Amino acid sequence: MNNNKSVADSMANNGILFVSNAAKAHRYCSKVSKFVKHVLYIKFNGGPESSLPVINKQIVNIYTKASTQCGNLDVRLMLKPIDSIERIKTNKPFQMIMFDRELSKDVVNNLLQSVPSETQVQTIDSDEKKFVNVLAQSESETVKTYEYVALGGTFDRLHNGHKILLSQAALRATKHVTVGVTDVNMIQSKSLWELIEPVEKRIKAVLDFLTDINPDLEYNVCPIQDVYGPTKEDPRFQLIVVSEETKRGALKINEKRKENGLLPLDVYTIGIAEDLEQQSTEEETKVSSSNLRMRLLGTLLTEPKSTSPDDAPVSERNVRRGYIAEDLFGVGLKGAAVVNCDIIAHELYEPGLPLNHTIAEVFGKDVITAQGEVDRRKLGSVVFSDKEQLEKLNKLVWPAVIEEAQRRIKALGGQGYKVVVMEAAVMVRAKWYTHCHQLWVVIIPPAEAIKRLQERNNLTEEEAKQRVSAQPSNAEQVAQANVVFSPYWSYEYTQVQIDKAWDQLEKYLECRK
Incomplete structure (x- = not known):
């Protein structure tokens, strides 16, 4: 050779x-x-x-x-x-x-x-x-070919189900294949849609795959804003390839083509591929992007911010070793110290402290109880219905909270803790994650967040909606996150995510020794 x-x-x-x-x-x-x-x-x-x-x-x-x-x-x-x-x-x-x-x-x-x-x-x-x-075994099957073939989908993290769909379209095309890739407005009903890759990245992955499997065809891989894409008005299309779960879309397309005076498309339907690697009962039994996104929970999505010994004095180095989590109860059981910023704010509201006096001056004595404490329910009703008032409160509270949090983290580092979890609902909005190595974010669908907030804090639906809307969206938080969790499913599945992240963190810390 x-x-x-x-x-x-x-x-x-x-x-x-x-x-x-x-x-x-x-x-x-x-x-x-x-x-x-x-x-x-x-x-x-x-x-x-x-x-x-x-x-x-x-x-x-x-x-x-x-x-x-x-x-x-x-x-x-x-x-x-x-x-x-x-x-x-x-x-x-x-x-x-x-x-x-x-x-x-x-x-x-x-x-x-x-x-x-x-x-x-x-x-x-x-x-x-x-x-x-x-x-x-295949002699009875026929494969009819067409010059112009179309198909569509989300195509997030190209998996084997996508490859079957794309390959069947390319196999039946003799000249041209158009692939519609769903854009932002079409993905928000999907599970964990905040983890879906940008449409430009999905388009590139589809085009790379198609040109690999058959470079002789013409390809048009484009974002689509609705179920129809270019098929509703282009008379050249002859076939649409769909999956079992999307074949109703093909019927809608043919109805629209009929309205526009075009011939209907032939429809080729592929079966649903069974997911032989299903990892939990929460996952779908078919091969799906949703399963892949669920498997990302608790994993490192972006690398931690690197720090060198010169970044801070030795006495402060443990302060820089803070790891952020929102609503991750139970992490402390794994040997981490927890600094809860909401508790710090509550303590700073106590009678006799400067912040208590300032809040009374700015928001009025109506938000102070007869015992001199800040009435958090009344204060919340004022600020969460008025953005200007909320900004006022934030400018008063945030500097005091992060200063106290850093003091406590430094003290915990001095006591020998290698990991400190700083927990805060306003972590992203206040940009407190810039003081730490990693941002761990917890997301659930907004409707579920509103429901849980009502139950936990005994709020009306409107009050809960105001509080949720006052926070950065799931997508904004995910954009900054190193690790993402979702407690939307069972407690056991949430714990699997936490265990996965913790194992990863321990390996990371071991490498830093």
């Missing part, structure tokens, strides 16, 4: 697998995962066992089984037969070439002629002793 590196030297980031026919592609996934870490391209030889019906079946086989057979590999079945390796262009450069032993010697020799010397080469044997001819 050529002077290639041994596979034992290292795993390749990305690799391409050549198989003798499309019908066998899924048989090799578990083997290949031993050699490739990130992206696996699969390319097949031509012939009757690489016909459109066979590829159609293998799209489902490969992506349905990829999660369990290939671990975390990003698998991409390329839809055109082997031509020449020099003509293969991929968005991710591959460092390893693999091929099954049944590929003809002529094909293998042709592939290896122009392989760079640094590229690793590996032969792969199937895990199955007997090859099942799927051509016979």
